[in-house]
Amino acid sequence: MSQEEKFDSAKDKVAGKAKEVEGKATGDKTREAQGKAQGVLGKAKDKLSDAKDAVKGAVDDLKDKVDKKDKE
Structure with a gap:
């Protein structure tokens, strides 16, 4: 996994968790669902x-x- 891929997936997980917590705290079910997604x-x-x-x-x-077999 490249550093860019790790960063991108971590960014989505962290941002998603933040949205989910925000949605729970404010009672906004839509925001909570967006965060989970x-x-x-x-x-x-x-x-x-x-x-x-x-x-x-x-x-x-x-x-x-295949390379090894070709060399034989």
Whole structure:
């Protein structure tokens, strides 16, 4: 996960939590729901980035195996 991706997902999670707390404190259910949604978006970005890293790792491993096989 790149630093930019980490920052972006953390920003969404923190901003979402702030909106959620603000909504709870003021009784604004819409704002609270927006905050929850933004927090979920941040978590989803984390998962997507993790999946992207896993796929990249698998592709790199496969390339290494193919290169090694070609050298034999």
